[in-house]
Amino acid sequence: MALGPAALAAVRCLPAPWGEVWVNRSRTVDVFTLLLAAVSLTALTLVVPST
Numbered sequence: 001m002a003l004g005p006a007a008l009a010a011v012r013c014l015p016a017p018w019g020e021v022w023v024n025r026s027r028t029v030d031v032f033t034l035l036l037a038a039v040s041l042t043a044l045t046l047v048v049p050s051t
Contacts, residue, residue, distance in 0.1 A: 001041050002037075002038040002039075002042045003038075004038075005035070005037040006034070006035065006038040009030070009031045012027060012030045012031050012034065013027075
């Protein structure tokens with residue numbers, strides 16, 4: 001699940017026209033938010049025990 005936000009962050013880092021998908025926020029905010037989501041999901045898989 002963490003690969004989805006990480007992939008979107010990678011696409012956002014690409015040069016135009018691929019990186020110009022979102023226009024209402026800055027690129028830095030988008031990349032930071034998506035990477036934070038990916039790190040959070042990865043941390044949850046390590047913290048939450050499997051049943």
